[in-house]
Amino acid sequence: MSADSDPRVEADRILSGALDLAREDRVPYLDCVCGQDVALRSRVERLLEAAEGEAGRWTPGGALSGPIAAAMLEEREGESEEACERLGAWRLVREIGRGGMAVVFLSERADGQFFQHAAVKLVKRGVDTEEVVARFAQERQILASLQHPGIARLLDGGVSPDGRPWLAMEHVDGEPIDLWADSRQLSVRGRVEMLVTVARAVAAAHRRLVVHRDIKPSNILVTEAGEVKLLDFGIAKILDTEAWGAAPATRTVMRLLTPEYASPEQIRGEPVTISSDVYQLGLLLYELLSGRRARQSRPGTVADLPRPSLAAPERLRRRLSGDLDAIVEKAIAAEPDERYHSADQLAEDLERWLHHEPVLARRSPLSHRARQFVRRHRLGASLAAVAALFVAVYAVTVTGYAGRIARERDRARAEARKADEVKRFLLSLFEGSRPGDTKGREVTAAELLEKGRSRLKALEAEPEVYVESLEVLGRIHRELGRYSDSEALLEEAVRRLRARDSDPPRLPAALTALGELRRRQMRLPEAEALFREALKFQLPRSGPADEEAVSAMGNLGLTLNDRGLHAEAARMLERVLSAEERLHGGEHLHVAVASNDLAFALENGGDTAAAERLYRRAIELKRALIGEEHPSFALSLHNLARDLSVRGKHTEAEPLVRKALAIKRRILGRDHSDVALSLIVLGKIRLDRGDPEEAESLYCEAASIQRRALGAHPLVATALTGQATAAAQRGDGAAEELYVEALGILKKKLPGTPPNPRLAGTLLAYGAYLCSRAGAEEAVPFLEEARRIRLEVYGAEDYRYAEASAALGACLATAPARAARAPL
Amino acid sequence: MSGARTIDTTGLVHEAYLKLVDQTRAGYRDRSHFFAVAARAMRQILVDEARRRSAGKRGGGVAAVTLEEDRHGGVSADADFLLSLEEALQSLGRLDPRLPRVVECRFFAGLSEEETADALGVSTRTVQRDWMRAKAWLREEMGPPPPSSPPPRAHA
Numbered sequence: 001m002s003a004d005s006d007p008r009v010e011a012d013r014i015l016s017g018a019l020d021l022a023r024e025d026r027v028p029y030l031d032c033v034c035g036q037d038v039a040l041r042s043r044v045e046r047l048l049e050a051a052e053g054e055a056g057r058w059t060p061g062g063a064l065s066g067p068i069a070a071a072m073l074e075e076r077e078g079e080s081e082e083a084c085e086r087l088g089a090w091r092l093v094r095e096i097g098r099g100g101m102a103v104v105f106l107s108e109r110a111d112g113q114f115f116q117h118a119a120v121k122l123v124k125r126g127v128d129t130e131e132v133v134a135r136f137a138q139e140r141q142i143l144a145s146l147q148h149p150g151i152a153r154l155l156d157g158g159v160s161p162d163g164r165p166w167l168a169m170e171h172v173d174g175e176p177i178d179l180w181a182d183s184r185q186l187s188v189r190g191r192v193e194m195l196v197t198v199a200r201a202v203a204a205a206h207r208r209l210v211v212h213r214d215i216k217p218s219n220i221l222v223t224e225a226g227e228v229k230l231l232d233f234g235i236a237k238i239l240d241t242e243a244w245g246a247a248p249a250t251r252t253v254m255r256l257l258t259p260e261y262a263s264p265e266q267i268r269g270e271p272v273t274i275s276s277d278v279y280q281l282g283l284l285l286y287e288l289l290s291g292r293r294a295r296q297s298r299p300g301t302v303a304d305l306p307r308p309s310l311a312a313p314e315r316l317r318r319r320l321s322g323d324l325d326a327i328v329e330k331a332i333a334a335e336p337d338e339r340y341h342s343a344d345q346l347a348e349d350l351e352r353w354l355h356h357e358p359v360l361a362r363r364s365p366l367s368h369r370a371r372q373f374v375r376r377h378r379l380g381a382s383l384a385a386v387a388a389l390f391v392a393v394y395a396v397t398v399t400g401y402a403g404r405i406a407r408e409r410d411r412a413r414a415e416a417r418k419a420d421e422v423k424r425f426l427l428s429l430f431e432g433s434r435p436g437d438t439k440g441r442e443v444t445a446a447e448l449l450e451k452g453r454s455r456l457k458a459l460e461a462e463p464e465v466y467v468e469s470l471e472v473l474g475r476i477h478r479e480l481g482r483y484s485d486s487e488a489l490l491e492e493a494v495r496r497l498r499a500r501d502s503d504p505p506r507l508p509a510a511l512t513a514l515g516e517l518r519r520r521q522m523r524l525p526e527a528e529a530l531f532r533e534a535l536k537f538q539l540p541r542s543g544p545a546d547e548e549a550v551s552a553m554g555n556l557g558l559t560l561n562d563r564g565l566h567a568e569a570a571r572m573l574e575r576v577l578s579a580e581e582r583l584h585g586g587e588h589l590h591v592a593v594a595s596n597d598l599a600f601a602l603e604n605g606g607d608t609a610a611a612e613r614l615y616r617r618a619i620e621l622k623r624a625l626i627g628e629e630h631p632s633f634a635l636s637l638h639n640l641a642r643d644l645s646v647r648g649k650h651t652e653a654e655p656l657v658r659k660a661l662a663i664k665r666r667i668l669g670r671d672h673s674d675v676a677l678s679l680i681v682l683g684k685i686r687l688d689r690g691d692p693e694e695a696e697s698l699y700c701e702a703a704s705i706q707r708r709a710l711g712a713h714p715l716v717a718t719a720l721t722g723q724a725t726a727a728a729q730r731g732d733g734a735a736e737e738l739y740v741e742a743l744g745i746l747k748k749k750l751p752g753t754p755p756n757p758r759l760a761g762t763l764l765a766y767g768a769y770l771c772s773r774a775g776a777e778e779a780v781p782f783l784e785e786a787r788r789i790r791l792e793v794y795g796a797e798d799y800r801y802a803e804a805s806a807a808l809g810a811c812l813a814t815a816p817a818r819a820a821r822a823p824l
Numbered sequence: 825m826s827g828a829r830t831i832d833t834t835g836l837v838h839e840a841y842l843k844l845v846d847q848t849r850a851g852y853r854d855r856s857h858f859f860a861v862a863a864r865a866m867r868q869i870l871v872d873e874a875r876r877r878s879a880g881k882r883g884g885g886v887a888a889v890t891l892e893e894d895r896h897g898g899v900s901a902d903a904d905f906l907l908s909l910e911e912a913l914q915s916l917g918r919l920d921p922r923l924p925r926v927v928e929c930r931f932f933a934g935l936s937e938e939e940t941a942d943a944l945g946v947s948t949r950t951v952q953r954d955w956m957r958a959k960a961w962l963r964e965e966m967g968p969p970p971p972s973s974p975p976p977r978a979h980a
Binding site: 048053056062063064067 | 962
């Protein structure tokens, strides 16, 4: 059967494509590539399931773990492992241990100088490569210098007559730490004290740059007198692959040795650092305290083994209560960066616990409590995001109040009471979200918000509280991308406020909130009018140096920018930035936001280099002020990536936008329209980098998200245009239809003067497509229109106008007879 | 060092290599390639062994299954598995010749993703994807994967 006629080829191609995507991205991909072919789709789904499914024996080296291999080895072992009687000055008394790499003998000095016991470790056959031997010599020097009362000393070493390296270690007559603690029924305090000793010994070795790599109960012996000794320091490194260049199977053996104690990075085969020791100390602590293995052995599994399950029996729950729980969690965090930075730091935190002081692992009590809450109540990620938004939006509300309280002291009490009411209302929504009340199933964000709306009715008797709650809830819906719900709430808030006789103080804020919604819906003239109206009420009241006035100006600037009035927008946003700097100084989130916004207008206006500087400033500020797990941080990252990619810096841009995408998905959920924006930028990068398959799937997902979230929105058209271009590059005839649909949406949704630049982008892409398919005659009108729009929006000096001119020129050149008709 | 004895796979892979190629390693570009060859050797050795034992079981005469061997549990089941895997790998090679190579490196020699990538001269990402593809197609040919260790047989 030739490869071409092999019916597996098509399924295999789709399978490969799907495997390259994150699990959640596969459904839209399959939707796109399988189309209506149900049989193909179900075959691919079956294959995907098998590819991801239970590993069973399909583990690395799985063939070597079966009975056949075992039988072969048994036969071989008999021939090769002959006893050695004496190594260097040591007489081997008896075998006391045997591992994958070495055999250990109890030994005594045989040269008669003085009586001493040692544990002599002799490397097994097959492990004794040149490199391992060389590494032995090198490491011996370092290990011999490692002198600490808590570490078994290296006494001697050498090479056996048949060429195998051996080491003589201080022989410790003791019991493994876990058994020792159990047999003496040691208290929790006693166990923690013992772990402090171990951690200090490990820290001492770290200061000499020696990492243990294999900390586990059997490597920590406690003598009758209660002395704690760590064995085998640095041995793992000698025997590990690094010592062996490209040599592979050793690492497998290492993994087989003690997989249940390996840190995530060890399992992934990444470089091992002191942080891995910290991780293993954390596991050890857990085991000492709980009396059970943190993890079951899963030999050779490279796949996800992120953290032990901390679901624990009653005994543990009592002991691991509170701070110790937090300490263990911090030590065994999946990401090395989140662990204690050193073994000393872990020891110090345990000492704090012993002294009843607050522990480092609990330093951010609020976020810790939030995590606890989320875990305890098994809230869905989307609900956690809603909760975060509640807090964020509410904080804004309260800040607004605080400012006004300062200005209008006579109203302070009433406002404070109202703020309290709004807060109580918001919190009431979370009541009844506990698993018991919902019969154990997850509460969805939608249910929560639904509840918000129905409870709102009860507040109608208190118009002030009611209107504010409408506005807050409307803003939350907006942030979640639920624009039609948001619209109903915000419109009602604005309507009620406008209906009042005097100018209600909350009106500008409500107008701004609705304006922001309109801007996101790309109903730009309406947005502009709302922002101007907000300013009209706000300015006489507060003057231009007021926070709310500045924020309304910022929104107006962004709206002008969206309409294609980039220069005017940049001027306004520049004023906003300097106002924010005056109001808050340099290090403030508002300054970061204003920098980002100005950069956006500059980027759109063509000054991409200045935009890059401002984006970077915004990113640094946001990282310092709000951290990376925040939609606002992700937005600036996304913007910088787009700015870079427009200038062809794809290698730098791609990881940035992928990171932004990941953050947005985690916080906003997968179906948020902001997620789609990043998909579009990533799609463009993949397209420019010659990967139309992935690009098409990214655009396709973006379009379907936007369609669900926004209906027939200009952003849907942008995604469709990208999808069409990717399809065209793959030679897929579906491109035509997609272009036409995109143009239809744009012409309907973005009327006005000047014409919106988004329209030009799609016209240009469609024109280029038509030119190659149908010939210049059909293409030219589209290209000419694109060129005209860009001239009007950007001016004759702009590169985007040049781009349109070049496309038109190239197309006319394919039809030489008509070239003279439209001189450039 | 304590704990259960583990299988000395390093030795086995080396042995595989020594059985098949000249000890001078002449003609092999570098270590990486060496391990690709060793991995393929590992497959041949295990399959040969499986064939030998399978033949023995059927009274072919080379080595009758003894009580001793039976104690390992599932020797004959393992042999059947390896032989049907061999057949499936042949078929897999017709779809994409690289897939059996990846299976050799990962499954037969226990190489990590990075090591396999080195040995085959492809990217780690490609190895990850190919390993998944191979598992998917092998499953289609062979049915669900066997458990990681065969259930021990009761002593008769």
